[in-house]
Amino acid sequence: MRGLRWLAASSVLLVGAVVRAADAGPPPVIVIRAGVLIDGVSAAPKRNQLIVIRGNRIESVGDAGAQKVPDGARVIDLSGATVLPGLIDAHTHILLHGEEAAEGGYDIQLLKEFPAYRAARATVAARRALEQGFTTIRDVDTEGAGYGDVGIKRAIDEGYIPGPRMFVVTRAISSTGGYQLEGYAPEVVVPKGAQIADGPVETRKAAREQLEHGADWIKVYMTHRSWVDAKGNLVSQPTFTVEELRAIVDEVHGWGRKVACHAYGGIGLHRALDGGCDSIEHGLDLDEAAIAQMLKQGTWLCPTMAVYYMGWEPEGTPGGKRDRKRVAVHGPSLQRAVKAGVKIAFGSDAGGFSWDLPIAQEFSRMVEFGMTPMAAIQAATSRAALMLGMAGELGVVAPGAYADIVAVVGDPPKDVKVLERVSFVMKDGMVFRDGSK
Numbered sequence: 001m002r003g004l005r006w007l008a009a010s011s012v013l014l015v016g017a018v019v020r021a022a023d024a025g026p027p028p029v030i031v032i033r034a035g036v037l038i039d040g041v042s043a044a045p046k047r048n049q050l051i052v053i054r055g056n057r058i059e060s061v062g063d064a065g066a067q068k069v070p071d072g073a074r075v076i077d078l079s080g081a082t083v084l085p086g087l088i089d090a091h092t093h094i095l096l097h098g099e100e101a102a103e104g105g106y107d108i109q110l111l112k113e114f115p116a117y118r119a120a121r122a123t124v125a126a127r128r129a130l131e132q133g134f135t136t137i138r139d140v141d142t143e144g145a146g147y148g149d150v151g152i153k154r155a156i157d158e159g160y161i162p163g164p165r166m167f168v169v170t171r172a173i174s175s176t177g178g179y180q181l182e183g184y185a186p187e188v189v190v191p192k193g194a195q196i197a198d199g200p201v202e203t204r205k206a207a208r209e210q211l212e213h214g215a216d217w218i219k220v221y222m223t224h225r226s227w228v229d230a231k232g233n234l235v236s237q238p239t240f241t242v243e244e245l246r247a248i249v250d251e252v253h254g255w256g257r258k259v260a261c262h263a264y265g266g267i268g269l270h271r272a273l274d275g276g277c278d279s280i281e282h283g284l285d286l287d288e289a290a291i292a293q294m295l296k297q298g299t300w301l302c303p304t305m306a307v308y309y310m311g312w313e314p315e316g317t318p319g320g321k322r323d324r325k326r327v328a329v330h331g332p333s334l335q336r337a338v339k340a341g342v343k344i345a346f347g348s349d350a351g352g353f354s355w356d357l358p359i360a361q362e363f364s365r366m367v368e369f370g371m372t373p374m375a376a377i378q379a380a381t382s383r384a385a386l387m388l389g390m391a392g393e394l395g396v397v398a399p400g401a402y403a404d405i406v407a408v409v410g411d412p413p414k415d416v417k418v419l420e421r422v423s424f425v426m427k428d429g430m431v432f433r434d435g436s437k
């Protein structure tokens with residue numbers, strides 16, 4: 001363990017204090033009394049559980065009556081709360097701070113914000129994620145901020161700033177004509193929110209560069225613009241060919257890593273699946289053939305519902321029609337996927353909307369469109385951990401797992417909205433937020 005740490009000072013929310021902690025001595029032992037425990041895996045909550053944490057790992061979990069509190073342990077009383085594993089958001093953008101038109105939207109962040117400014121705001125986003133109980137994120141494109149996510153991740157891991165565990169994709173990859181910024185005079189060179197590559201040689205090279213510089217996953221945009229056609233259908237512009245994507249997937253799988261594909265529907269979605277991607281991001285309009293292929297190939301779906309309900313363009317405009325159509329098809333698409341048994345991981349697209357808004361609002365949409373509350377919770381805990389290759393270590397309150405633990409007052413299986421008000425957050429065995437007292 002590193003020497004520099006952030007530590008919670010008292011019962012109030014810690015705001016980024018970095019304290020030099022002594023490395024000497026045995027790891028501290030903390031015991032949490034959980035009134036109700038949702039462990040991330042079990043179908044039903046358990047009552048009156050005792051969780052013993054040694055250092056940064058969970059040592060044991062069991063009935064409070066049958067467990068002994070180890071000598072010298074610090075006891076945290078969450079007997080009035082529901083305790084859960086630290087939540088996982090598998091689709092975020094910490095280097096974006098919303099796309100509100102009044103604040104200049106998306107473009108201004110790439111055109112006018114200095115890298116240091118964007119990094120500074122990313123530290124706030126990382127803290128906001130942790131405050132809200134998201135102890136792990138998969139951050140899926142820095143949107144023109146280069147390898148900034150690798151730097152933020154390092155600063156968090158070394159204890160200089162508070163934030164979640166991060167799985168990062170760095171720059172993401174799309175084709176010419178396949179990503180923003182766009183709409184500028186062709187003579188003006190503007191930055192792009194993704195690395196542009198064309199042809200299998202370039203796409204493979206882009207993946208290699210990103211992997212070399214620290215990408216844990218590779219993110220590929222397989223659809224870009226979308227619009228409503230004359231028949232009223234949502235249509236999405238495909239980007240890469242199957243051949244171009246296969247070069248990326250082949251490279252990334254060789255490194256033992258995975259590929260996330262942004263895909264709405266239609267040709268681009270089918271190319272994403274034919275190319276062997278590991279997760280479909282958004283999946284607004286999954287048809288039966290796509291769902292069947294996802295089941296066969298074990299592809300994950302990260303639906304990111306809530307973000308599409310925000311920031312609509314005016315009704316009647318092409319953009320406004322698109323925004324309303326996206327929402328109209330997205331819910332039924334998720335419902336079909338849930339019914340068929342597609343593997344689902346929680347993702348919010350936070351950063352696409354302001355970090356001031358609750359990330360956990362996504363739970364309500366997942367439940368609205370066919371998931372049980374417990375399935376939605378597991379999508380943000382053990383299921384997301386499985387997608388990240390961290391089964392048993394993250395997303396579960398069980399012996400051997402990292403001590404990433406949160407608590408809420410209320411009954412999440414009855415009302416997932418209570419997850420928007422997390423009162424206790426522990427990450428890696430350290431208390432970051434403690435509303436238990």
Ligand SMILES: [Zn+2]
Nearest residue numbers: 091093349352
């Ligand atoms: Zn996104």
